[in-house]
Amino acid sequence: MQDQLSALLAKAVAELPVIAARPDFEAAKARYVGPNGELTALMKQMGAVPKEARPAMGKLINETKAQLQTHLDAALARLEAGELAAQLGPAVDATLPSPDAGPGTYHPLTLVREEMCRILRKVGFTVADGPEVETEYYCFDALNTPADHPARDAQDTFYLPESARFANVTKKTPGEKYLLRTHTSSVQIRTMLKGEPPIRIVSPGRVYRRDTTDATHSANFHQLECLYVDKNVTVRDLKALLDYIFESLLGKDTKTRFRPHYFGYTEPSFEVDLSAKHLPKVKKEWIEIGGCGMVDPAVFAGVGYDSEVWTGYAFGMGLERLAMLLYGIDDIRYFYQNDLRFLKQFA
Amino acid sequence: MKISRNWLQSYVDLGGISEDEICRAITFLGFEVENVIRTGAPQLTNVLVGEVLTRNKHPNADKLSVCTVALGDTLGVKTIVCGAQNYVVGDRVPVALPGAVLPGNFVIKQSKIRGEFSDGMMCSAKELGISEDATGLLILGDRPLLGAPINSVLPPGDTVFDIEITPNRPDCLSHLGIARELSAWFKKDLVYPQENFRGGIANNAATRADLLASVRVDAPEDCPLYLAHVISGVKIGPSPAWLQQRLSAVGLRPINNVVDVGNYVMLESGQPLHAFDARKLAGAQIIVRRAADGETLKTLDGKERALNSTMLVIADGSKPVVIAGIMGGENSGVAPDTVDLVLETAIFKRQSIRATSKRLGLTSDSAYRYERGVDPHSAQEAAWRAIDLIIETAGGQVVGPVVRVGSDIPWQREIVVTHDYITEKLGFDIPASEMRAAFAALEFTITREEETVQPARGPAWTITIPSWRDDLDRPIDLVEEVLRLFGTEKIPAAVVSSPGLVGDDDPVVRFNRRATDYLVGHDFHECVNYTLRPGAELKTWVSETAAAELALANPFVEDQSHLRSTLIMGLLASLKLNQARGVAVSRLAETGRVFVERNGQNLECAAVGFIIAEDAARHWQPRAGTDFYHAKHHVVSLAAMAGVDLARQPLAPITGPYFGWQEGQSAAAGEMQHGWTARFGLLNLGMVKAFGVEGKVYAGIFVILPEKLAAATAARRRYADFSLQPAALRDLALVVPIAASAGEVQKALAKSARAAVGTAFVLEGVTVFDVYQGKGLPEGTKSLAFSLVFRAPDRTLTDDEVNTVFTKIQDDVVATSGYLIRK
Incomplete structure (x- = not known):
């Protein structure tokens, strides 16, 4: 019987590894360990084994059974693996490009705008928005622009016909003409009229100038302006903001400087220069980047804020100009052509 | 405004101050230096006066000569090879000796030229950097001293600063104005020109009513002050060299002594002047009046100008002779044979000059200054100053009558400001003494100073503002003046203060951000297109009436004449550009404002749009193409971001003549009445083809009123229980x-x-x-x-x-x- 068991095991070891299909395996399994299988038949012979030899023989049968089962399991695992593998094609060539389009890209103006908004949010500025079609009051009068100021000329500013009506752009006075805003400062006025100080907003947006389009001019472009109104706001605070913005954007070795200037809506007013290392294509030490100043008391008076109590500052800059500096882009028109070879460079 | 350094030197001593320092001063005083132009010889060392003693032909070169040149007792005689032809033995010329550095960093060394030794170089005007003249050596007339440094012989050079003057500072449209600023910055004295003539007329000069019988101002509201002086017996001729040099330096062409003096005094003081030939004034009359409709005047630029009753003119007894404050007429100007002059200095109302200048499309140095505001007190002194210079350069004498119509424009301005106020606005301390010094340097007079204790400690100043600083009338204006002279570069650094609570961004901004994130996440390329589009194209999308509503009153170019009503056309234009450039592109998207008409009124709306074009790129493994339901899927998603559930909305096919969509392949939902619309599907095949784009283009756009987005902060949803039982x-x-x-x-x-x-x-x-x-x-x-x-x-x-x-x-x-x- 011992020999029979050995022979049985040897047969299984030889047969099981070469079984290629599941029915063959099931048949083999039945042949060995099924109710009518060979091992079962041998086990039935246990009754004929002398009593004293039974324990040893029982042990041997159990061992053989366990070994047989191990071989069966291995064969089954091998078959199953083969079946799963059969569901797959050949191995992929991972270096082939995906035929799906993509990835999508953000426009560089969006990237720069969002970066600025994130930087400003950290110091409490929220993003405000307002209409691009504006009225003379919000674009000029409220910003202390004299009635005969050249910026109001039809030569420099786009107007809509007197008959035009914009149901969701409010006029201050009925006779006002609609125009395309020349700066986002109109958002500051609307925000101040709508709310109460303290106010801390950043207003990025599209603005329009009646200008010839060339490498540095565009009939519409984007500005980003900050307005902060609170008690005891000082020139020094304004300088601190500008230092913070550009250090955040360009690194700790970035410097800003103020040059006195003139704007109707701020007093004192400054132009802001920037000095930073590693800006592509910048050769000068100082580059003009924007304008700023302390909100003029006349502007506060116009929105009904008491300038004895409230003080504030405003800062504005061109987003295209900033993007051009940061990325080293030399033609503003590229922003509006949307050549994919351009768009793909930034995201 | 061009400002000559030599000219400035007449009023403020800038000796020893470098050009860079002056530029820096101008910059930090609040003006932009646009350009710095140097004229004349630069400072040259080792370039001396020499005399050609001998000149012999170079043995090895036809065009060269070997010369000996005397350089005076110390340096003796040098041998120099020279290629110029325009000189003779005995001429004195500039000689650059070894060690000299000529403009262009040209270093002079001893050398051998075609085998002949040369110990320096004789120079042309160009080589010295004086002019473009390179035709030969610069021959020095007047036989200057041998061995003298060349700069002691040549006229001094000049530096001209081209400065942009901000519109609030018309006082700086003059050399005196800039000199005043620089004197304050560098803490140097300002020296005003002193007039000899101060209104007194010589005893022997009779009143010449034949030259000027009367001056009448019919429009005092436009001309509050008019001064006329008569100068008799002038001789018109060229100006002296110094006057010509100064005018040329700042870009003015010298004309004759009288005209040049007028320009000179204007550029010195900022006060425009005008000189008439007295003979040409009909009736010896000057009348300041509005022009009659239909009158004309041929101005000095040779153009016939049609005048009307809004325009102020200076007329004589019969006709206009000057467009007041802007430009004189050919009929009354100073001519070579002019003998008697009437000199006008006047104050005209800014708005009047500006309106006329604009209507005529005519500007001038004079108009530019009047438009921005001329010191109301400068007319008198400028007249006196000009009279001095006319008599100095053209002879003649002042005769009666001296006419003054109108009165001095009253000027009395005081600002009370405290040290404490200025400190509070600046956020840092500048000592009171430094503030006082700044006021004094700018000629502001402190008429009163009090110590205050309430509400804060420190001096309170009552400050008298000079008549040329009309831009200052509030305490805050003086903060800027103090800061300018203190130096904006010295504002101390600080940390940004920031609140603990930050509000929400605007709903439109948040929507655009989400929409863009979504679209970029779905492989779209975000575009930015112009808001202004051609009118013809608009009619594809909206009715003719609606298109008319979107027209600009004053478009600049024809293809940017209307506000866009859709984002689709900009995206198509981007697609077209990429196709034309051979760049394969399929998915483009944009967020931005569009303008839609409803019931005859426009609405400014937020919008998000996209296009999906046939993928022109060839792929190794093809993908299924785009269809209507791709576009629908994205629009449904985008609408959801605005709180609009498109599944619950009725969809309508897009039909009709005005829409850029393909009938039967597109759909619309929403009405502007409810604050939003959505459209999606296939773009009209014919329109796309006519536009110049190849292939089918699917698109979608979602448009919503900003106020609707603001209101879309939906009520918080409630959780609904769901079953765990099998379905x-x-x-x-x-x-x-x-x-x-x-x-x-x-x-x-x-x-x-x-x-x-x-x-x-x-x-x-x-x-x-x-x-x-x-x-x-x-x-x-x-x-x-x-x-x-x-x-x-x-x-x-x-x-x-x-x-x-x-x-x-x-x-x-x-x-x-x-x-x-x-x-």
Whole structure:
């Protein structure tokens, strides 16, 4: 019987590894360990084994059974693996490009705008928005622009016909003409009229100038302006903001400087220069980047804020100009052509 | 404004101060230096006066000579090879000796030229950097001293600063104005020109009523002050060299002594002047009046100007002779044979000059200054100053009458400001003494100083503002003056203070951000296109009337004449550009404002749009193409971000002549009445082709009023319990007319199903999963197959109860809709 068991095991070891299909395996399994299988038949012979030899023989049968089962399991695992593998094609060539389009890209103006908004949010500025079609009051009068100021000329500013009506752009006075805003400062006025100080907003947006389009001019472009109104706001605070913005954007070795200037809506007013290392294509030490100043008391008076109590500052800059500096882009028109070879460079 | 350094030197001593320092001063005083122009010889060392002693032909070169040149006792005689031809033995010329560095960093060394030794170089004017003249050596006339440094012989050079003057500072449209600023910055004295003539007329000079009988101002509102002086016996000729040099340096062409003096005094003081030939004034009269409609004047630039009654002119007894403050006429100007002059200095109203200048499209140095504001007190002194210079350069004498019509414009301005106020606005301390010094340097007089204790400690100043600083009238204006002179570069650094609580960004901004994130995440390339589009194109999208509403009053170029009503055309233009450049692109998207008309009024709306063009790139493994439902999918997603559930909205096909969509392949939802619209599908094939784009383009756009977005902060949703029991599924195919939409069939079926289920259990969904049309179905019908999902909250549904309900549903839907059950 011992020999029979050995022979049985040897047969299984030889047969099981070469079984290629599941029915063959099931048949083999039945042949060995099924109710009518060979091992079962041998086990039935246990009754004929002398009593004293039974324990040893029982042990041997159990061992053989366990070994047989191990071989069966291995064969089954091998078959199953083969079946799963059969569901797959050949191995992929991972270096082939995906035929799906993509990835999508953000426009560089969006990237720069969002970066600025994130930087400003950290110091409490929220993003405000307002209409691009504006009225003379919000674009000029409220910003202390004299009635005969050249910026109001039809030569420099786009107007809509007197008959035009914009149901969701409010006029201050009925006779006002609609125009395309020349700066986002109109958002500051609307925000101040709508709310109460303290106010801390950043207003990025599209603005329009009646200008010839060339490498540095565009009939519409984007500005980003900050307005902060609170008690005891000082020139020094304004300088601190500008230092913070550009250090955040360009690194700790970035410097800003103020040059006195003139704007109707701020007093004192400054132009802001920037000095930073590693800006592509910048050769000068100082580059003009924007304008700023302390909100003029006349502007506060116009929105009904008491300038004895409230003080504030405003800062504005061109987003295209900033993007051009940061990325080293030399033609503003590229922003509006949307050549994919351009768009793909930034995201 | 061009400012000459030599000229400035007449009023403020800038000796020893470098050009860079002056530029820096101008910059930090608040003016932009646009350009620095150097004229004349630069400072040259080792370039001396020499005399050519001998000149012999170079043995090895036809065009060269070998010369000996005397350089005076110390340096003796040098041998120099020279290529110029324009000199003779005995001429004195500039000689650059070894060690000299000529402009262009040209270093002079001893050398051998074609085998002949040369110990320096004789120079042309160009080589010295004086002029462009390179035709030969610069021959020095007047036989200057041998060995003298060349700079002691040549006229001094000049530096001209081209400065942009901000509109609030018309006082700086003059050399004196800039000199005043620089004197304050560098803490140097300012020296005003002193006039000899100060209104007194010599005893022997009779009043010449024949030259000027009367001056009348008919429009005092436009001309508050008019001064006229008569100068008799002048001789017109060229100006002296110093005057010509100064005018040339700042870009003015010298004309004659009288005209040049007028320009000179204007550029010195900022006060425009005008000189008439007295002979040419009909009736010896000057009348300051509005022009009559239809009058004309040929101005000095040779153009005939049509005048009207809004325009101020200076007229004589019969005709206009000057467009007041802007430009004189040819009929009355100073000519070579002019002998008697009437000199005008006047104050004109800014607005009047500006309006006339604009109407005529005519400007001048004079108009530029009047428009911005001339010191109301400068007319008198400028006249005196000009008279001095006319007498100095053209002779003559002042005769009567001296006419003054109008009165001095009253000027009295005081500002009270405290040290404390200025400190509070600046946020850092500048000592009171430094503030006082700044005021004094700018010629502001402190007429009163008090110590205050309440509300804060420190001096309170009453400050008198000079008449040329009309831009200052509030305490805050003086903060800027103090800061300017303190130096904006010295503002101390600080940390940004920031609040603990930050508000929300604007709803439109948040929507745009989400929409862009979504689209970029779905492989779109974000674009930015112009808001202004051509009018013709607009008519593809909206009615002619609506298009007219979007027209600009004053477009600049024809193809940017209207506000955009859709984002699609900009995206198509971007697609076209990429196609034309051979760049494969399919998915483009944009967020931005569009303008739509409703009931004759425009609405400015937020919008998000996209296009999906046929992918022109070839791929190693093809992908299924785009269809209508791709566009629909994205629009549904975008609308959801604005709180709009498109599944609950009726969809309508887009038809009609005005829409850029392909009929039968596109759909619309929403009305501007409710604050939003959505459109999506295939763009009109003909329109796309005519636009120049190849292939089919699917697109979608979602438009919403900003105020609607602001209101879209929806009420918080409530959680609804859901069943953990197994679902029971049944499929049902309905045979319906071809024209029936899946939406309406689904609605009918869902209605029957809900009714049949009642409250026994729950109908979870009725979803179409198959659409079939063709063989096996009656003509004019199609089959829609739906999957119905049932579930009970508390138990496993039995087949029996589901089957009962399912049968009821089938009976009901057939009975109510007329659809057939497909077996």
